[in-house]
Amino acid sequence: MVPFHKPIEDTLREELSAYDDLIAALLVRRGVKSAKEAETFLNPSYDLHTYNPMLMKDMPKASERLIRAITEGEYIAVWSDYDADGIPGAVVLYDFLKKVGAHFINYIPHRHLEGYGVNVAGIEKLASDGVTLVITVDSGITDVLSIARAKELGVDVIVTDHHEPGESIPDAFAIVDPKQAGETYPFRELCGAALAWKLVIATLSQDFSGREKFSSGWEKWLLDMVGIATIADMVPLVGENRVLAKYGLLVLRKSRRIGLTTMCRTARINQRTLSEDDVAFMIAPRINAASRMGDPIDAFRLFATEDHDEATLLAKKLESANRRRRSAAAAITRAVHTRIKARAPRDDLPSVIAMGDPDWSPALLGLVASGITEEYGRPVFLWGRDAAHAIKGSCRSEGVTDTFALMQATPDTFVQCGGHSAAGGFVVRDDAIFFLEERLVQALAKTSPTVGETPLCADAKLLLKDVTSTLLEYLEQLAPFGEGNKKPAWLLQNIKITQVSLFGKNNEHLKLFLTDECGTIEAVAFFAKHNMREYAKSLNTPARATLLAHLERDTFLQRNVLRLRILRLL
Numbered sequence: 157m158v159p160f161h162k163p164i165e166d167t168l169r170e171e172l173s174a175y176d177d178l179i180a181a182l183l184v185r186r187g188v189k190s191a192k193e194a195e196t197f198l199n200p201s202y203d204l205h206t207y208n209p210m211l212m213k214d215m216p217k218a219s220e221r222l223i224r225a226i227t228e229g230e231y232i233a234v235w236s237d238y239d240a241d242g243i244p245g246a247v248v249l250y251d252f253l254k255k256v257g258a259h260f261i262n263y264i265p266h267r268h269l270e271g272y273g274v275n276v277a278g279i280e281k282l283a284s285d286g287v288t289l290v291i292t293v294d295s296g297i298t299d300v301l302s303i304a305r306a307k308e309l310g311v312d313v314i315v316t317d318h319h320e321p322g323e324s325i326p327d328a329f330a331i332v333d334p335k336q337a338g339e340t341y342p343f344r345e346l347c348g349a350a351l352a353w354k355l356v357i358a359t360l361s362q363d364f365s366g367r368e369k370f371s372s373g374w375e376k377w378l379l380d381m382v383g384i385a386t387i388a389d390m391v392p393l394v395g396e397n398r399v400l401a402k403y404g405l406l407v408l409r410k411s412r413r414i415g416l417t418t419m420c421r422t423a424r425i426n427q428r429t430l431s432e433d434d435v436a437f438m439i440a441p442r443i444n445a446a447s448r449m450g451d452p453i454d455a456f457r458l459f460a461t462e463d464h465d466e467a468t469l470l471a472k473k474l475e476s477a478n479r480r481r482r483s484a485a486a487a488i489t490r491a492v493h494t495r496i497k498a499r500a501p502r503d504d505l506p507s508v509i510a511m512g513d514p515d516w517s518p519a520l521l522g523l524v525a526s527g528i529t530e531e532y533g534r535p536v537f538l539w540g541r542d543a544a545h546a547i548k549g550s551c552r553s554e555g556v557t558d559t560f561a562l563m564q565a566t567p568d569t570f571v572q573c574g575g576h577s578a579a580g581g582f583v584v585r586d587d588a589i590f591f592l593e594e595r596l597v598q599a600l601a602k603t604s605p606t607v608g609e610t611p612l613c614a615d616a617k618l619l620l621k622d623v624t625s626t627l628l629e630y631l632e633q634l635a636p637f638g639e640g641n642k643k644p645a646w647l648l649q650n651i652k653i654t655q656v657s658l659f660g661k662n663n664e665h666l667k668l669f670l671t672d673e674c675g676t677i678e679a680v681a682f683f684a685k686h687n688m689r690e691y692a693k694s695l696n697t698p699a700r701a702t703l704l705a706h707l708e709r710d711t712f713l714q715r716n717v718l719r720l721r722i723l724r725l726l
Contacts, residue, residue, distance in 0.1 A: 158612065158613065158647055158702075158704045158724060159613050160613060160614050160615075160616075160647075161181070161185055161613045161614070161615060163181075164180060164181050164184045168180075168184050168189065171189070171190055171191055172184070172188070172191060172194055174191065174194075175194065178615075178616060179633065179634075181616075182615060182634060182644055183197060183198075183634075185615070186394070186634070186640075186641055187394065197398070198633055198634070200398050200399040200402050200403075201399070202376070202399060202403050205395075205398075205399045206396055206399055206400075207341065207343060207396060209354035209355070209357050209358040209361075210358055210361065211340055211341050212332060212334065212339070212340065212341040212354065212358075213331075213332075213338060213339050213340050213341065214330040214331050214332055215330075215332055215354070215358050216358070217329070217330040218314045218316075218329075218330035218355060218358070219355060219358040219359045219361075219362065220362075221289065221312060221314060221329055221330060222289070222291070222314065222355065222359050223359060223362060223364045225258070225288070225289045226253075226256055226257075226258045226365075226366060227364055227365050227366075229259055230259065230288045230289055231259050231260070231261070231285070231287045231289075232253065232258055232259065232260040232261070232287065232288075232289045232290075232291065233261050233262075233263050233282045233289070233290045233291070234246055234249045234250065234260060234261070234263065234290075234291050235263045235264075235265075235274055235278070235282075235290050235291065235292045235293070235295070235296070236262065236263075236264055236292070236293035236294060236295070236348075236352075236456075237264075237272065237273075237293065237294035237295045237348065238264050238265065238266075238267050238272075238446075238447035238452035239389075239443070239444055239447065240384065240385060240388035240389065240439075240440040240443040240444050241294045241347050241348045241349050241388060241389040242264070242293050242294035242295065242348055242349070243264070243443055243446075243452060243455050243456050244349040244381035244382065244384045244385040244388075244443075244459070245293035245294055245316075245348045245349030245350075245352040245353075245381070245385060246262050246264060246293055246352075246456055247381045247456065247460055248349055248352045248356060248378045248381050248382065249262075249291060249293065249352050249355075249356065250262055250456075250460050251378060251460075252356045252359075252378075255369055255370065255374075256366040256367075256369060256370075257366055258366075261282075261285075261287070262456060262460075263278060263282065264452045264453055264456055266447075266451065266452070267447040267448065267452065267519050268517075268519065268542060268543045269543050269544075271542065271546075271548070272295065272574075272581060273295045273296070273298065273299045273302070273574075274290075274292060274295060274296050274299040274302040274303060274306075274313075276301065276302050276305050278302075279303075279305050279306045279309070279311065280305070280309065282311070283306070283309040283310070283311050287311060288310065288311055288312065289311070289312050289313075289314070289329075290306060290311055290312070290313045290314070291314045291316065291352075291355070292313065292314070292316055292317060293317075293348050293349065293351075293352045294316075294317060294318065294319075294347070294348025294349065294352075295317055295319075295348070296313070296316070296317045296326065296328070297315055297317040297319050297320075297321050297322075297325065297331070297333050297335075297336070298319065298321065298322045298572075298574050299326060300322070300324055300325070300326045300327075302326075303315070303327060303328050304326070304327055307327055312328075312329040313326070313328040313329055314328065314329055314330045314331075314332065314355075315328045315330070315331045315332065315333060316332040316333070316348065316351040316352050317331075317332075317333045317348060317351070318334065318335065318345075318347055318348050318350075318351060318391070319335070319574060319575065319576065320335055320560060320574070320575075320576060321335060321336050321337075332351055332354070332355060334346060334351075343395045343396040343397075345391050345392050345394070345395065345396075345397055346386075346391070346396065346397065346400075347382075347385045347386050347389040347391045347397075348385065348389070349381055349382050349384075349385030349386070349389075350382050350386060350397075350400055353375070353378055353379075353381075353382045356375055356378065360374075360375060376403070376407065377411075379404045379406075379407040380404060380407045380408045380411040380413060381459065382400050382404050383400060383401055383403070383404015383405055383407065383408055383435070384404065384408070384435055384439060384440065384443075386400045386401045386404060387401055387404070387432050387435040387436055387638055388435060388436060388439070388440035388443070390578070390638065390639045391639060392639050392640030392641075393636060393637070393638040393640050393641045394640045394641060397640075398636070398641070401432065401636045401638065402635075402636055405430060405431070405432065405435075408427070408430050408435075409428055409429070409430050411427075413459060414461060414462060414463070414464055414467045415457075415458035415459045415467045415470065415471070416459060418458070418464075418467040418468055418470075418471040419442065419458065419471045419474070421471075422468075422471040422472060422474075422475050423438050423439070423442065423471075423475065425438050425439070425711075426711055429711055429716075431635075431636075431709075431711070432635070432636040432637060432638055433708065434711070436638070441478055441481070442455070442474045442477075442478045443455045443474070445474055445477040445478040445480075445481040446474055446477055447519065448477070448481050448517070448519040448520055449477040449478075449480050449481050449484070449519075450473075450477050454473055454474060454477075455470075455474060457470055458470040458471060458474065481520065481523075483661075484517065484520055485520045485523045485524055486661070486662060486664075488516050488520060488521070488524045488538075489527055489528070490662075491513070491516075492511065492524060492528055492538065493531075495511055496509065496511075496528075496532070502532065505532060505534065506534075506593060506597050507534060507597050507600050507601070508535045508536075508537065508557075508562075508593060508597050508600055509528065509532060509535070509536045509537070510536075510537040510538075510539075510592045510593035510596055511537075511538060511539075511593070512538055512539030512540055512547070512549060512589070513540060514540060514541040515540065515541075516538070516539070517540055518539070518540045518541070518542050518548040518549055518550070521538040521539065521540060521549050521550040522550035522552065522579065522581070524538055525537070525538045525550050525551060525552040526552050526579075527683055528552075529552040529553070529554050530554075530683075530685065531685050531686060533554050534554055535551060535552065535553055535554055535557045535559055535562065535596075535600070536551060536552050536554075537549060537550075537551040537582070537592065537593070537596060538550060538551075539582075539584060539589070539592070546571070546583050547583065547584040547585075547586065547589050548581070548583050548584075549581070549582055549584070550579070550580070550581050550582075551563070551575075551579065551580050551581075551582065552579050553577060553578045553579065555578075557600065558577040559575065559577060559578065559579065559580045560573070560574070560575050560576055560577055560580050561577070561603070562599055562600060562603070563580060563582060565599040565602070565603040566596055566599040568585070568588065569584060569585060569588045569591075569592065569595050569596075570582050570583060570584060570585065570588075571583040571584065571585055612645070612704065612723065612724065614645050614646065614704055615644040615645050615646065616644075616646060616647070617646070617647050617648075617649065618646035618648050618707075619648070619672075620648065620651060620670055620671075620672040620674065620677060621672055621673075621674045623677055623707060623720065624718070625718060627707065628707055628708075628709060628718060631643075631644055631707065643706040643707070643708070643721075644707070645704055645705070645706060646704070646705055646706070647702070647703075647704055648670075648702065648703045648704075648705060648720070650700050650701075650702060651670050651672075651700065651701060651702065651703060652670065652671050652672060652698055652699075652700055653668050653669065653670060653671075653695060653697055653698065653699050653700065653701055654670075654671045654676065654697055654698050655668070655669040655697055656668055656669075656692050656693065656695055656697060657669075658689065663689075664682075664684065665680065665681065665682050665683065665684060666680065666681040666684040666688060666689055666692055666722065667679070667680050668680075668692065668703075668722070668725075670703075670720070671698075677718060677719060677720065678710075678717075678719045678720070679703060679705060679719065679720035679721070679722050680719060680720070680722065681721070681722035681725075684722070688722070688724075691725055701725060701726060702725075702726040703720065703722055703723075703724070703725055703726070704722075704724040704726075705720040705721055705722050705723055706720065706723065707720060707721075708720075708721050
């Protein structure tokens, strides 16, 4: 049976006496401990709850260097990552530099040909073209050698990145990374695009030639890109990130950015009611599909263009790439499941699952690893070979293991590794690939690097007749939901199930029809676990079962109907 969260302490309940029992309990479970914190959480304010970027270590130095480059007409390169954090961040700097009239270029490394991060060949090419300042977005903090090469060539580098630094940090002109040692900024969990946006705000806070081109508050319109990245990159939606996500969604719903409106229309997203789920499950996958199945520049150009015809062409191109991405990832997923089932019973599998195939595309393995991790409840490491024949892969945590710490605790195995506790990427030494799983299992047993388990608990019981728009609107006080602010989970006991349906190309999704005297409501589980699907198929409808589920609104094809998202079926 699913456990309930512990009741909140009497002192906390008294502190939050302005709220009813449910909201008070939900606030406490999200780390709120005072009436002031509750007000901040429920009513995040752009003016009151965002911080001055100049508080960030190296930000004054970085903004002054950018102003000098703009003023003196230097050739600037914006080097961004190719994912749904790096590309929106690249667009943020593109919009700013274009408006100010700077001489600049956007450089996005090709995922398959160059890989993640700042590489020496790219730096040498930019230097030969006359670039004297490189600004990284969502990358650079571990690229010590490449940035050293830039310095040799007389190119200054401003690193803006939110990833964990390695043992040594690059010798860059300035490093804007809240996770570096000696950081002075009050909030450490901003995504890469948010840091690029902070650099823009810091620059606009100063007087320089071209500053007059910007109206007061112009930078707020960039929050459409910051909002996408904050939600897509799964940074915790607490503190300042909560403000950026909330206001980012407001701007996204009003944005006149041609590429965004065209993408929404092509993907059949209602832009006026766009939610965090639309960003996470509809927009972000299409941005990422550009690099996984082709060239990331397509996603960048879509958001940067002011041409309707180009936007239409690029939106359709990303739609096609996303369909191909889904198909290719599904094929790898089936292959992984087949291998796992051939190895051992589920309960006898090793504490870490690691496997690969030279034919698997490294660009798709993060997606696959996420599903396998959820299915088997273990950290998963999957690898393939890239265009340079390097053994490259992705890993995902089951919510307990710190994958970045685990890789660091596995000696003589990785050429390169990076990321954070929940997810990461790696390159394996050729002579270590046959021992990868064994070494990871040994490292886990010796060090047990954990991030702390968060068991799945019910927030409260719910009757089917109580699944109403009024309840959903009530809960939306806590939105936007995401990492660090999960949707409330409801326990529906002994619910009547009148129909079971599997859907999707490979019947990977599950739909249940739940009925009581008031009517019928759909409950769905996308990419349902094997055990859940098998249990649902075994039900002889009409049947009764217990569900743990989220309450949400299905806006696909503008249906705008309530449904439940199944977390567990008992």
